[in-house]
Amino acid sequence: MSRVYTVAVVGGGIGRSHIVEGYEPNKDKYKVIAICDLDPGRRNGLADEFGIERRIENFDDLLKMDDLDIIDICTPPMVHYPMVMAALRAGKHVICEKPLVGSLAEVDEVIAEEKKSKGKLMPVFQYRFGNGIQQVKRVIDAGLAGKPYVGTVETLWRRGPDYYSVPWRGKWKTELGGVLMTHAIHPHDIFTYLMGEPKALFGRVATRVNTIEVEDCISASVEMASGALASFTATLGSADEISRIRLAFENVTIESDHEAYNPGKAIWKILPRNDATKAAIETLLAGWVDVPSRFTTQMRLFWDALEGLGPMPVTSADSRRALEIVTAFYHSSETREEVSFPVGPEHPKYHSWLPEGFA
Ligand SMILES: NC(=O)c1ccc[n+]([C@@H]2O[C@H](COP(=O)([O-])OP(=O)(O)OC[C@H]3O[C@@H](n4cnc5c(N)ncnc54)[C@H](O)[C@@H]3O)[C@@H](O)[C@H]2O)c1
Known part of the structure; x- marks a missing residue:
């Protein structure tokens, strides 16, 4: 019998597709034990539809669940960074929707945190x-x-x-x-x-x-x-x-x-x-x-990676590359200049690619 990892899905929009396409066809590898959403309609709807035991409003409650292996973050982009960091600090494995976080500085912090955590991180690029x-x-x-x-x-x-x-x-x-x-x-x-x-x-x-x-x-x-x-x-x-x-x-x-x-x-x-x-x-x-x-x-390849049977199918380095392209694009468009890679801490948009006034 293979190991079955327990999962909490956070955010019931695209999170529903993670259940339907990712966890249901891999039932021998995963069990979704919690659904977390601020919206009670979404929370209860998904819990009823898929027979999920725990209906959680507050994300922090997931961090205290000792029997929870994986937190799958499917919330809007602006809350990915604090959720990913908190989940890694709690030693959970983490799956996170795109964009992983909101800047190259944040992605570098996540990469550093991942090295310290006993949890592994897989960004989504399905x-x-x-x-x-x-x-x-x-x-x-x-x-x-x-x-x-x-x-x-x-x-x-x-x-x-x-x-x-x-x-x-x-x-x-x-x-x-x-x-x-x-x-x-x-x-x-x-x-x-x-x-x-x-x-x-x-x-x-x-x-x-x-x-x-x-x-x-x-x-x-x-x-x-x-x-x-x-x-x-x-x-x-x-x-x-x-x-x-x-x-x-x-x-x-x-x-x-x-x-x-x-x-x-x-x-x-x-x-x-x-x-x-x-x-x-x-x-x-x-x-x-x-x-x-x-x-x-x-999701199947993520299980392989957790079990030491294969490489992580999508890595934080892959997310960094994707966000480097985003950063370079916005900077180039604003300045009308070409941007060279890699984009590092010295770059003016390293801490945020948002336009002035929004950062
Ligand atoms: N990989 C893909 O193809 C794909 C497709 C769609 C969306 N996405 C990404 O998935 C993320 C979510 O997008 P969506 O379209 O599902 O959005 P959505 O608004 O439909 O769903 C997000 C859900 O998160 C819940 N939520 C928000 N803040 C929360 C919090 N603090 N704690 C718990 N729940 C919270 C909301 O109540 C909502 O139900 C985005 O980052 C988006 O870019 C990826």
Whole structure:
């Protein structure tokens, strides 16, 4: 019998998807024993729906539960930092939704706290998991794609007044950013997961779709450490919603599936330049074992990592890279200057990427 870790889900919005896609299909590995939400409707609704014993209003009560292994933080962005720090200090394992925290300074504090804690931390980037993206990852990691030339990342989604009627959304102090920080963070993470570290970025952000404080259109020109060049585009005003990643390598051209909220699931186009590459890819992918998409696999791999059976599927360093891109983007857009990576403590936006007056 494998070990079953006990879980508290904090925040019943996307937290419900963590239960449905992450914990229910992995019932031999996890048991959700508590649901914590300030909203009694959400709290009781989820507890009733999934037969969860403990209905908790106050987050701090979770820290005192000796039989609780994992705190899964699915609250709005502005409360991630204090919750992650408190949970690590209490020695709990932590899962946290994106954005992990609200600045590079905070992410560096979290990384330092994680080193001291007996708990392990896994940020959420569930778009990395599914057959399409994992096959491509295998091809690139095996060296079959060859030298990366260029890539494009398009996050063309749609959000309107209904979405922004939730009070924390659309505001710098609570959402901490717009399409760049909240939405395109997933496709940008997919891109760096496959293509490596960025070296420099020139970005622009604009608010053109909704009446909100934060941006809802972005575009950037990116140079990667490999020398490859990339362009990132995102909007929340697209009539037709897609996520699309297209990568041109020496030996292959790769294109993601376009399913906006699960681009990693369906098989991606891998177009080989010649028959030898085609044959090598077929051999590599022969006997492919199904990789369920999104939270199902991310939570399963987290269990493996806790049991010492594999690496952490998403790390705080991955979150740091994602938040470096966010920081660089906002700074570049404000100053009209290119930003070089890594972005460290000397950078003017290290302590906050929020515009002046909101920080
Ligand atoms: N990975 C993804 O694809 C994905 C998708 C949606 C949202 N998110 C992220 O998940 C987080 C939550 O987003 P959402 O859309 O679910 O928001 P939401 O507003 O629908 O749900 C958040 C819930 O947290 C509760 N809450 C707020 N403060 C709390 C506190 N101090 N203690 C306990 N409960 C508290 C609220 O009552 C609410 O029910 C955000 O960081 C968002 O960016 C990620």
